[in-house]
Amino acid sequence: MIIRCDTREQNPLIFEPARAVRGTIATFDYAIEGDQNAFAVERKSLADLIQSLAMSRSFTRELKKIRRARSIHHMPRIFYVVEANREDVDHFDYSVFMRGRVTPQFIYRQLSILEYVHDVHIIFSGDALGAARDVHRILKRRAEDLKAQEADS
Numbered sequence: 001m002i003i004r005c006d007t008r009e010q011n012p013l014i015f016e017p018a019r020a021v022r023g024t025i026a027t028f029d030y031a032i033e034g035d036q037n038a039f040a041v042e043r044k045s046l047a048d049l050i051q052s053l054a055m056s057r058s059f060t061r062e063l064k065k066i067r068r069a070r071s072i073h074h075m076p077r078i079f080y081v082v083e084a085n086r087e088d089v090d091h092f093d094y095s096v097f098m099r100g101r102v103t104p105q106f107i108y109r110q111l112s113i114l115e116y117v118h119d120v121h122i123i124f125s126g127d128a129l130g131a132a133r134d135v136h137r138i139l140k141r142r143a144e145d146l147k148a149q150e151a152d153s
Contacts, residue, residue, distance in 0.1 A: 003135075
């Protein structure tokens with residue numbers, strides 16, 4: 001299995017023992033080479049996740065990305081892999097948001113909207129090493145599904 005990493009990823013994850021290549025992925029960040037238009041995984045740092053959920057314009061952009069993945073690419077499942085622990089949401093420095101309305105409770109509410117309303121699987125992986133492990137695990141499962149579908153044809 002070869003993992004494709006989107007060219008817009010600034011600090012690509014390192015996968016061992018899988019091989020990774022750089023290339024364009026229309027939606028999200030990591031996919032199996034050759035399957036990037038049908039299934040991909042989004043990777044987020046804690047700061048990126050919180051900004052995506054806290055800023056109304058960013059949240060709208062995330063929801064558009066999710067809808068595009070479902071409607072145009074017919075992605076069966078959507079995964080967000082976060083390089084942090086869930087508890088890190090409580091300890092984030094929210095003072096960067098000037099209006100002071102962004103709190104951990106608000107972020108948890110936004111997460112529940114992604115999870116419950118939009119059926120997005122959010123995996124808190126701890127760090128980059130954990131994120132690489134989880135992205136690899138998800139893509140490996142996808143590869144197994146593709147192989148099974150091929151065998152059934």
